[in-house]
Amino acid sequence: MNYPLSGKVALITGGSSGIGKAIADRFTENGAAVVICDVSPKGEQLASEWQQAGKKVEFAQVDVRQTADLERAVSLAEERFGGLDILVNCAGIFPRATLADTTDALWDQIMDVNLKGVFHTCQVAVPALIRRGSGAIINIGSLNTFGGTPELFAYSTSKGGVATLTRNLARTFAKHKIRVNCVHPGWVATEGEMAVQQQQGMPDNWVETEGHRLPMGRVQTPDDIAAAVLFLASDDANQITGQFLTVDGGLSFRY
Ligand SMILES: NC(=O)c1ccc[n+]([C@@H]2O[C@H](COP(=O)([O-])OP(=O)(O)OC[C@H]3O[C@@H](n4cnc5c(N)ncnc54)[C@H](O)[C@@H]3O)[C@@H](O)[C@H]2O)c1
Incomplete structure (x- = not known):
């Protein structure tokens, strides 16, 4: 165990794949009970395998655009595990489009999942954290929060909103001992990112090859991000709120 989460209950959106799945893995390895939430049904199979391995995990098919x-x-989380202590907002989409290529429909789709989804998830989960007497929210932002690349115009803007939401809620709910922080990954080799690269016609090994050009010599793994999220979720971070933790292997040096 790195940071024990025994007795804690976590809800992780986007928990079926990539960064969210790695966070769910780290959390359960450290003793937490986890509700994996994802619009994709593949989390069902994951939860079933982890249950068989003795982990405390449930799957809920959730579209973060749907409050119900x-x-x-x-x-x-409350009925099965007795409450909710930790919320990780990780569900996200990152289709590429420049300002000129961004239709209203694409803008709305990205904002609905990446920003409004975080708003609604917090709105629904915060009362449960308050009932528990304390809590931790970790939002997954992006290095693109701080400007972003041209082809991630709407995406970057959505993540800027998540950063502001993080600080706003940190201030609002400190009196309830609820901490709200944001982890900004750099470039992570996830199922979602690899699919985007494939759609763009990049060769299979392109992400790995490009990774060699980064300051630390590689792209991040989902577990690199999960390690930072685990720390922020733990009691060792109990005086850290309203903060951004960038996990990018030095990629931001290039901006
Ligand atoms: N991969 C990267 O390089 C990178 C970099 C910075 C930030 N991020 C952020 O990390 C987060 C996770 O990305 P990833 O790379 O692991 O992607 P991924 O595609 O591998 O995983 C994202 C998960 O979110 C789920 N999801 C999508 N829309 C949803 C919805 N409406 N409701 C519920 N679940 C939904 C997907 O089904 C998927 O399981 C995203 O917020 C992304 O913006 C990723």
Whole structure:
């Protein structure tokens, strides 16, 4: 165990794949009970395998754009595991489009998942954290929060909103001992990112090859991000709130 989470209950959106799955893995390895929430049903199989391995885990098929789904997931955490202590907002989409290429429909789709989804998830989960007497929220932002690349125009803007939401809620809920922080990954080799690269016609080994050009010599793994999230979720971080933790292997040096 790195940071024990025994007795804690976590809800992780986007927990079926990539960074969210790695966070769910780290949390359960460190003793937490976890509700994996994802719009994709593949989390069902993951949860079943982890249950068989003795982990405390449930899956809820949740679209973060649907408040009723989120309410069902929070109820599951409370009924099955007795409460909710940790919320990780990780569900996200990152289709590429420049300013010129961004249609209203694409803008709305990205904002609905990446920003409004975080708003609604917090709105539904915070009362459960308050009932518990304390809590930790970790939002997954992005290095693109601080400007972003041209082809991630709407995405970067959505993540800027998540950063501001983080600080706003940290201030609002400090009196309830609820900490709210944001982890900014750099470039992570996840299922979602590899699929985008494939759609763009990049060769299979492109991400790995490009990674060699980064300051620390590689792209990040999902577990690199999960390690930082685990720390922020733990009691060792109990005086850290309203902060951004960038995990980018030095990528930001290039901006
Ligand atoms: N991969 C990177 O390089 C990178 C860099 C910076 C930030 N991020 C952020 O990390 C987070 C996770 O990304 P990833 O790379 O692991 O992607 P991923 O595609 O591997 O995983 C994202 C998960 O979110 C789920 N999801 C998408 N829309 C949803 C919705 N409406 N409701 C519920 N679940 C939904 C997907 O089904 C998927 O399981 C995202 O917020 C992303 O913006 C990723």
